[in-house]
Amino acid sequence: xxxxxxxYVFAAAIVFTAVMMVLSPNIFHSAIYLALCLFGVAAIFAxxxxxxxxxxxxxxxxxxxxxxxxxxxxxxxxxxxxxxxQMGNILPAxxxxxxxxxxxxxxVLKTDWNTMAGESVAAxxxxxxxxxxxxxxxxxxVLPFEVISVLLLAALIGAVVIVSKxxxxxx
Amino acid sequence: MDLLKDILYNTDKPWNQFYGWAHAGWANxxxxxxxxxxxxxxxxxxxxxxxxxxxxxxxxxxxRKIAALFQIRKGPNRVGPLGLFQTIADTVKLLIxxxxxxxxxxxxxxxxxxxxxxxxxxxxxxVIPFGRGLIPADLNIGILYVMAITGLSVIGILMAGWxxxxxxxxxxxxxxxxxxxxxxxxxxxxILTIVMMSGTLSMGGIVQAQAGYKWFWLPQIVGFILFxxxxxxEVNRAPFDLPEAESELVAGFNTEYSAMKFAFFYLAEYxxxxxxxxxAATLFLGGWEGPLLPPVVWFFIKTYFxxxxxxxxxxxxxxxxxxxxxxxxxxxxxxxxxxxxxxTAFVIKLV
Amino acid sequence: MQYGTVLMFxxxxxxxxxxxxxxxxxxxxxxPGKEKNTVYECGIDxxxxxxxRYSIRFYxxxxxxxxxxxxxAFLIPWAVVFKTVPGIMVLIEALIxxxxxxxxxxxxxxxxxxxxx
Numbered sequence: 001x002x003x004x005x006x007x008y009v010f011a012a013a014i015v016f017t018a019v020m021m022v023l024s025p026n027i028f029h030s031a032i033y034l035a036l037c038l039f040g041v042a043a044i045f046a047x048x049x050x051x052x053x054x055x056x057x058x059x060x061x062x063x064x065x066x067x068x069x070x071x072x073x074x075x076x077x078x079x080x081x082x083x084x085x086q087m088g089n090i091l092p093a094x095x096x097x098x099x100x101x102x103x104x105x106x107x108v109l110k111t112d113w114n115t116m117a118g119e120s121v122a123a124x125x126x127x128x129x130x131x132x133x134x135x136x137x138x139x140x141x142v143l144p145f146e147v148i149s150v151l152l153l154a155a156l157i158g159a160v161v162i163v164s165k166x167x168x169x170x171x
Numbered sequence: 172m173d174l175l176k177d178i179l180y181n182t183d184k185p186w187n188q189f190y191g192w193a194h195a196g197w198a199n200x201x202x203x204x205x206x207x208x209x210x211x212x213x214x215x216x217x218x219x220x221x222x223x224x225x226x227x228x229x230x231x232x233x234x235r236k237i238a239a240l241f242q243i244r245k246g247p248n249r250v251g252p253l254g255l256f257q258t259i260a261d262t263v264k265l266l267i268x269x270x271x272x273x274x275x276x277x278x279x280x281x282x283x284x285x286x287x288x289x290x291x292x293x294x295x296x297x298v299i300p301f302g303r304g305l306i307p308a309d310l311n312i313g314i315l316y317v318m319a320i321t322g323l324s325v326i327g328i329l330m331a332g333w334x335x336x337x338x339x340x341x342x343x344x345x346x347x348x349x350x351x352x353x354x355x356x357x358x359x360x361x362i363l364t365i366v367m368m369s370g371t372l373s374m375g376g377i378v379q380a381q382a383g384y385k386w387f388w389l390p391q392i393v394g395f396i397l398f399x400x401x402x403x404x405e406v407n408r409a410p411f412d413l414p415e416a417e418s419e420l421v422a423g424f425n426t427e428y429s430a431m432k433f434a435f436f437y438l439a440e441y442x443x444x445x446x447x448x449x450x451a452a453t454l455f456l457g458g459w460e461g462p463l464l465p466p467v468v469w470f471f472i473k474t475y476f477x478x479x480x481x482x483x484x485x486x487x488x489x490x491x492x493x494x495x496x497x498x499x500x501x502x503x504x505x506x507x508x509x510x511x512x513x514x515t516a517f518v519i520k521l522v
Numbered sequence: 523m524q525y526g527t528v529l530m531f532x533x534x535x536x537x538x539x540x541x542x543x544x545x546x547x548x549x550x551x552x553x554p555g556k557e558k559n560t561v562y563e564c565g566i567d568x569x570x571x572x573x574x575r576y577s578i579r580f581y582x583x584x585x586x587x588x589x590x591x592x593x594x595a596f597l598i599p600w601a602v603v604f605k606t607v608p609g610i611m612v613l614i615e616a617l618i619x620x621x622x623x624x625x626x627x628x629x630x631x632x633x634x635x636x637x638x639x
Binding site for chain 2: 524525526527528530531532533534535536538539540542543545546547549550551552553554558559560561562579580583584586587590591594597598601602603604605606610612613616617620624627631636637
């Protein structure tokens with residue numbers, strides 16, 4: 001009962017902060033709402049017994065991606081105050097968002113997740129799904145594991161290239 | 172007498188007995204059991220809050236006394252015996268001061284920044300093993316939780332810098348944030364190495380992995396030194412106190428803050444110092460393990476050993492230059508931490 | 523139970539911090555003044571907007587932090603099982619993973635992006 005109640009509290013918080021993130025005229029407030037929204041998602045992960053994912057959600061999405069977002073905000077043209085109104089694009093934006101959301105929901109419903117539905121959260125607190133994940137990562141999923149490092153390398157090189165081009169223009 | 176001994180040395184046993192007894196009694200009343208759990212959790216949180224406050228009061232006094240020792244002066248010595256009540260007097264003073272909101276601040280962000288900075292420091296205390304079984308909640312992702320939650324304080328710092336509408340605050344906040352993220356990486360790599368050696372993420376498990384006085388500081392001496400350097404940078408203290416370099420940035424991201432809001436920044440800084448030391452003691456110095464004395468006493472001895480070490484560093488070294496600061500992390504600490512990790516992996520597998 | 527404690531700690535932390543500031547608002551004096559409420563800028567009147575655009579250098583370091591945080595995230599499960607899995611393969615896999623990232627770090631270093639100017 002408590003868990004159901006908490007789930008709805010967090011779900012409402014996620015929806016509210018997500019909507020506020022989109023509607024807030026101040027871009028910095030949007031970033032803060034994004035952080036709160038992602039925190040709610042981490043709470044949902046923890047309630048589902050996926051504590052490791054919840055930890056990663058906070059570590060990477062809030063601790064790193066939102067911080068990156070804020071640094072990017074401090075680089076934008078109009079840093080402070082209200083952003084330009086972009087109401088002209090609202091219909092295409094709605095269509096794109098709606099379509100992609102529908103696709104994701106359909107994909108989620110169609111996929112056979114092979115879940116551990118029988119496990120209770122209390123049982124998962126005792127066992128350790130990190131060990132399970134680690135064993136999978138070094139046996140069945142070795143190739144994706146290595147490909148991820150290539151992906152990260154590409155991201156790093158991309159960032160360096162973008163910035164050094166900027167430095168060249170300044171000179 | 173046996174009970175007292177159990178409480179001091181084996182807190183697990185009497186606590187489990189009490190917990191079972193309380194739940195049995197609670198069941199007789201016919202109430203759902205989760206309410207009792209919530210009451211217990213609230214008690215833990217309040218106890219930790221009291222520990223945090225008392226400890227912060229003491230650690231601030233201790234820092235000022237150590238500083239005085241290094242600079243051959245007396246330090247606080249007026250309020251109470253040996254000046255012991257100086258921090259309490261300071262707190263009361265800050266509590267009754269005027270809270271100034273400079274013009275054009277972003278009020279919501281300005282108000283929430285000290286809250287956002289304080290919350291992580293308090294929440295990290297949750298997984299610190301103060302003694303055998305003396306841990307509010309031994310989460311199975313313990314050390315990941317520490318990394319994740321401490322990462323949140325960056326957002327609070329950026330909020331303070333942004334919300335203040337002051338150039339010093341903004342520059343101080345951005346600098347502080349970029350410094351925190353840069354030194355977070357060598358810290359993570361060192362923690363990964365420790366996880367590799369102990370095979371668990373739980374803080375209690377890491378202490379158990381060092382049982383029998385096989386403390387990790389000796390095999391991981393490089394990691395220990397890296398952790399101390401990165402930890403010192405994480406708490407923004409000299410020689411890494413650039414975000415609040417008085418000569419260039421006035422006071423960094425908390426320039427515009429006054430009264431209780433300022434007090435929370437100050438409190439968070441010292442609690443962070445304690446937490447970094449406590450985690451260093453847990454990861455490298457065997458946590459609460461030690462002969463004769465109760466575990467909790469050993470935990471505080473080790474933690475304060477690291478605290479003193481960090482204070483010694485703070486009052487001995489001059490401030491780094493900002494370009495040196497960033498290069499020090501990216502060009503020295505991170506490669507060394509990576510190398511340390513690879514060498515440790517080889518040693519574990521091949522020896 | 524354990525993760526409920528996390529929630530309780532969050533709750534107590536919020537109450538503690540907000541409570542402290544609100545109590546201060548009530549018992550502290552409140553006398554705003556024009557001079558008092560200006561932001562600090564060495565005693566002179568502040569000029570221009572404080573929320574200026576800032577160096578792109580910050581962006582590079584933040585992005586590199588994201589990349590290394592993701593790297594650490596993938597290495598955590600590996601580090602947990604490292605000792606228990608027999609054989610040398612587990613070591614070689616991680617060496618490749620770390621090696622590719624070191625390439626990236628070396629590239630950034632070579633390009634002079636690790637410099638702060």
